Amino acid sequence: MLVREIMKTPVTTISPDTTFLEACKLLQEKGIRHLPVMENGILAGVITDRDVRFATSALCPSPQQGSDPVRSAMSASVVTADPSDPIEEAARVMRAQKIGCLPVVEDRSVVGIITNMDLLDALLRLAGVYDSTGRLEVSLDDVPGELARLTSFFGHRNVNIRSVLTYPNGQGLIRTVLRVDTNQTLPLAEALREAQFTVLWPMPKPWLR
């Protein structure tokens, strides 16, 4: 999944001379938390709703007036993304820098923006939770060919896999979470066990063990 697939367009931007009052109104009206700041057509900074509120708060050492320009409160060194970046790269950068958004820049112009909310949406899409599905968790040996063996098991039964997530489980094991397009996950789990897979969920009925 690429940044261009999840980024929001068009982007609401302001200039460094926009006042705090105007910026605040924009944030409220649009229901957003981040405003890229453009100067001479080029990205000059980003200001967040938190920046705006703090800069104008009585708790700020040198509080700004609503009629002051936002220039002094914006972050001028902006981390950006390319539309073709993989989203996990964007997520890694945002997490490392502890920032809530990345303006997406191409040919020096801002063509979109992604926020941590967009990344959450992407996670949900990757996990396949928007489809009617059943969920299976299988523990695989961390060796080549195991995932292929698992997916071909479903292929042979004409069961459509809607999503696969894997993560290391320690001890040379890979935990694999599948969402499959069928009501019949329990019978599938039984068949998987018969085919020597370690199915973590669904479990066998405890009173049959």
Add this chain to the structure above:
Amino acid sequence: MASVIYHPEYRRYDFGEDHPFTPARLACLMDLLASLGYPISAVEPPVASREEILTVHGEAYVAAVEALDRGESEAGAMEHGLGTPDNPIFPGMDLAARWLVGGTLHGARLIADGADTRVLQLGGGLHHAARAKAAGFCLYNDLAVAIQEFVSRGWYVAYLDIDLHHGDGVQSLFYESDHVLTVSLHESGYYLYPGTGHIHELGSGSGRGMKINIPLEPFTEGDDYLEAFDAVVPQALSWFSPRVLVVQAGADGHFADPMGDLALTTRTYQALYTRILDLAARHTEGRVLFTLGGGYAPAVVPRVWALLYLTLMDLPVPERLPEDWMVKWAHVLGPGAIATLHDPDPPYPAFAGGEERRRRNRNTVSRLLDSLSRYWF
């Protein structure tokens, strides 16, 4: 006493050998009731028309079902949820599904016209079917068509779904409606199909607070299920004041069901049916429409639904199953089928984890009631 609705054409709703949603379930049930000395005398409903299907389904979807039924191109089948292991395409499926819808709709009309208050549709309950998609063995949503019939007459309808699975199709078709309260008790969707039915799915627009979900932990036992039911359903009905109850009485929450992990017993089901009739007496002047639904353990489903029938007809519950019936259906019931209508007591060996399951279920109910309290008054 109840009016019973059935048509021999229901048996055409058949996805083929080895598919769990088999019409043999019905044949086996009807034969059990006859062997018990209660042969069904049923009202035969008319088949539902295309127009009646279109009251809840999209035109393009219905046209796709018809085309696939005729054996035309399968392109686009998948986007409508058809041609999958759950919903294989079979010739005559459009008509077969319309028969089931016709039955449930006829039941709704009997009640709406005042001909009867208590109706049992011996079929249907296809609660997963969505506006433009077949899902989880369900082609057309007979429940939604019946509910829509009530709504079109200005009635307020409470839909109660005790199937193992979340009643996602009915919920989504009436998600914004303030005339339809939906309450679904089901095994949590963390693992089980369809994955929805969280407590925060509360409806939207003027239907906000009128869609209620009680997702229960895998292996939840009967007493805990009934506790959750009692904590939510009576309150919800008091608040909503429906004119009729529509109940999807799937039997796949039974502990022996191969599709899921709830641990209900025949006694849980009988207690549920009695509670629902009591609630109907209290809130809807007895008006209640029951359909069947899921249920995939061949030796269980006829017993559970026989209990439903006997309870609705105010008939005594015999202890033993008829021997001739056991012999006749031995090939379906499988080896070791028990000879009593109720499950043995205890039904299964005790197993661990009850305290934690109870804690989680109670917390689910308490968080649900907290969020509902903002809408209830």
